[in-house]
Amino acid sequence: MSVRLFIDGAAGTTGLQIAERLAGRGEFDLIQLDDAARKDDSARAEALNAADIAILCLPDDAARAAVAMIADGTTRVIDASTAHRTAGGWVYGLPEVSGRDAVTQARFVSNPGCYSTGFIALVAPLVAAGLIPADALLSCNAASGYSGGGKSMIADYEGPDGAPSAFRTYALTLTHKHVPEMQGASGLAHRPLFAPTVVPLYSGMIVEVPLHRAMLSTDTSADRLRQALADHYAGSPIISVAQAHDGATLSIEHLAGTDRLELFVFADPESSQIRLVAALDNLGKGASGAAVQNLNLMAGLPETAGLRL
Template sequence: MTVRVFIDGAVGTTGLEIRERLDSRRDVKLVTLDESRRKDDAARAEAINAADVVILCLPDDAARDAVAMIANDHTRVIDASTAHRTAEGWTYGFAELDPDQAEKIATARFVSNPGCYPTGFLALVRPLVRAGLLGADALLSVNAISGYSGGGKSMIAEFEGGETITAFRPYALALAHKHAPEMRRHAGLEHAPIFQPAVARAYRGMVVQVPIHLAQLARPATLTDVAEVLASAYDGGRVVRFAHEAATVVRIEDDANTDRMTLRVTGNAATGQALLIATLDNLGKGAAGAAVQNLNIMAGLDPVAGLTL
């Protein structure tokens, strides 16, 4: 079986990474456009409708416009933009979110690729909500730092062209980041977390941290209980893994240049404080790797084909 794939926006950071993962695959045939036709709407519409699956690596409005170009009942979509992550009729493309999520993706026509920060947050929080350790009314915060490639070509140019010499820069200080509604909805929470993102002088990689007072849990639990819930949720997983060994240092580079994600539970039992930590590559499991994983699932292929784990 060969699946025909068109990457709309293949020259952007995420699009290039997806193409890199698909180029040598014999079970995927890429539908491509010449550079002169890349922005021609008629050519794009033709390519979209000729594909079995179209992967959208576009700004939100352009992604919505691309979906509107579909004039058949079979072309399937993976949207890497923010446009459809909380939209009705779209399946959330985080295969490890719930036990049946991969099955939902396999049969979906429209799949929204998760954001990089929400991927780490949801991997840590959703199992605790599902297990009843965190109530839906929990008030959470999430502190996260990403490599600058997460900002696309403009931020890459800023960091590599000498426009900024900063090593660490918090942003979204008004606490209105567009990822917050995605986190709330797919975690099953009533309130969006206080989301505090930052960018570091590292090309790729990501650390997502969720601090929790054990006293705020919905029922009495220890650090070990929290760790066991997460370990059980991802037991045997090939992409998301739980690190049982104790960690004293976590680095932004730990899962860089891979398509996996590693989860940890650390903390202080004496003070009743836990720190949930996810490390991933913002361009891997946080973007292109997730898109390829979703493509594999939708096409009935090995879910990790073409991925680096």
């Protein structure tokens, strides 16, 4: 029997990417609304309550309203917005950190943010292993393709006047919406200092956490950090840890167009300075790929079905 699925916000970038990954898959019976009905709350409510699983690709307030429309108490939800990422009763949808069983059994799953995915994948296992102290004062530098900004930023960068800039830093108020989940899901006592940027590339992402050895637990080396990450993600079909990397550069396009995530540990010979780096696609493991992975788990299907690996 197929799973009845409704994507609320299917016309947006994330929704379209999810639909592409589900194309031709007979496990799902997709509930679809025409353009007029997509803006009709009664039609949306009917679709939400008819679904076995609903994926919300909406702004935060609209996502909260959609959850409130679910009256029958049975529809399961994957929310791709920020609205529920630190909310009680919601499972954080990074199965490799939160646990596959937790996602599989959850009624409410909050899809992680793209930057957050890279940061948490690097930091959470190392905090849990006691290699990075929970009270460490961490910073995170990251760069993303412009598609992460949705339709308005895509139009901005693909307009007739060309890309507005080669490098745009933002969140200078130090209040980026991903920071609470980055802190909470990593088990950190303090907010990381987050410095995101956008570059004139459609998709792709690099997330970096620089470390001084003095910040770490005694005798922690780059090799020990790398091995701890490799042990944590051993057997994962989606997240891998590079044991070596040729060259002194890493391109933001490294995993663009895929749903994979690759982690790196770079250091000087004494491991006195260390750079933890995650490469992913902001639309893949950072958004739509992650939603499909969570959907597969919740539906009792192979975790990687439909993913671009």
